Amino acid sequence: xxxxxxxxxxxxxxxxxxxxxxxxxxxxxxxxxxxxxxxxxxxxxxxxxxxxxxxxxxxxxxxxxxxxxxxxxxxxxxxxxxxxxxxxxxxxxxxxxxxxxxxxxxxxxxxxxxxxxxxxxxxxxxxxxxxxxxxxxxxxxxxxxxxxxxxxxxxxxxxxxxxxxxxxxxxxxxxxxxxxxxxxxxxxxxxxxxxxxxxxxxxxxxxxxxxxxxxxxxxxxxxxxxxxxxxxxxxxxxxxxxx
Numbered sequence: 001x002x003x004x005x006x007x008x009x010x011x012x013x014x015x016x017x018x019x020x021x022x023x024x025x026x027x028x029x030x031x032x033x034x035x036x037x038x039x040x041x042x043x044x045x046x047x048x049x050x051x052x053x054x055x056x057x058x059x060x061x062x063x064x065x066x067x068x069x070x071x072x073x074x075x076x077x078x079x080x081x082x083x084x085x086x087x088x089x090x091x092x093x094x095x096x097x098x099x100x101x102x103x104x105x106x107x108x109x110x111x112x113x114x115x116x117x118x119x120x121x122x123x124x125x126x127x128x129x130x131x132x133x134x135x136x137x138x139x140x141x142x143x144x145x146x147x148x149x150x151x152x153x154x155x156x157x158x159x160x161x162x163x164x165x166x167x168x169x170x171x172x173x174x175x176x177x178x179x180x181x182x183x184x185x186x187x188x189x190x191x192x193x194x195x196x197x198x199x200x201x202x203x204x205x206x207x208x209x210x211x212x213x214x215x216x217x218x219x220x221x222x223x224x225x226x227x228x229x230x231x232x233x234x235x236x237x238x239x240x241x242x243x
Contacts, residue, residue, distance in 0.1 A: 202229035
């Protein structure tokens, strides 16, 4: 089975991110006894796995970009810190090469859309730490993945059910009553009509898609809007549950 291009892209992005964090830790701990051997070994193994998937995609897509093979020295613990950092920089460079190629073939999305999805992922990651149910995050991660693949209907449907379920956690029979509850609790500022309208609109749009009306297909902008609204509403829900 051919690897999922978007999934491999995220794998390289994650490896690049962790390489940077380890480099920073090495610099910070230069005068301590902290050993980064296990972290570096694990990262290289992760890169090897990603490279295997990349090579399979390369064979299928027939592009020319070549990723170097990166191996761990037998005694990495004895490497000087500058050599450890050099190894991590090498991983970083190869990840950049892979990310550049995979971004160009993984999705027809614009740079603005990719930046927005990246921003939503960061928001979701922070929000997941305070949400009581991991299924919120799991659903929205899936919704983001589907958007990346260009399956806007699937993304909208998943976001919609998160919105509907999340709104159900806020007291009130109607969306208007729910917004009023959020205002009374100080979760929404009373003067924020834009937030009020956004929640009402999100609830209405979500129910239209969730009703499985076969005549309704979301535009990319609507699917992306639903994603953002779902994460925004979850932020309110987390405060409601906390109170």
